[in-house]
Amino acid sequence: MSDHLKRGNVLWESSRMFLPEHREQLLARRKEKERVEKPILDEQQQEEVNRVISEALVEGCQVTITYYDEGHIYALTGDIHSWDMYAQVLHVRDEDGEMHAIPFDHVVNVEMS
Structure with missing residues (x-):
């Protein structure tokens, strides 16, 4: 593997890590997207x-x-x-x-x- 490809991966290696705060925000956003309106019964x-x-x-x-x-x-x-x-x-x-x-x-x- 060339030195350029190795160095490129090292540059972005830190972006693979998720902080707990980031994970919580992603879960909250996913839960917000799943919200539905309250059904009204006749x-x-x-x-x-x-x-x-x-x-x-x-x-x-x-x-x-x-x-x-x-x-x-x-x-x-x-x-x-x-x-x-x-x-x-x-x-x-x-x-x-x-x-x-x-x-x-x-x-x-x-x-x-």
């Missing part, structure tokens, strides 16, 4: 969500809740522990026994598992 979809939640509470069935949070859509599988209608919050116990509070207006879909 009346029929909202009624279906309410029906499935009520049915799951009565029967004690596991459900998969799809919900929106800060620009992303997540899915959570577990049992609906309670539904606080005044605060509009669903309390869900996941498969690991951990409790999650999901604001009702963030719920996109609920399906029986």
Whole structure:
């Protein structure tokens, strides 16, 4: 290999290193690009969500809740522990026994598992 090519690689060798700050910025930028708008449910979809939640509470069935949070859509599988209608919050116990509070207006879909 010629001396010119070796020297050229040495000049750019430092640009291959990423500082932790750079990595964090790249990850934040990638996450920002993946953001989606909050889906808006029509009346029929909202009624279906309410029906499935009520049915799951009565029967004690596991459900998969799809919900929106800060620009992303997540899915959570577990049992609906309670539904606080005044605060509009669903309390869900996941498969690991951990409790999650999901604001009702963030719920996109609920399906029986």
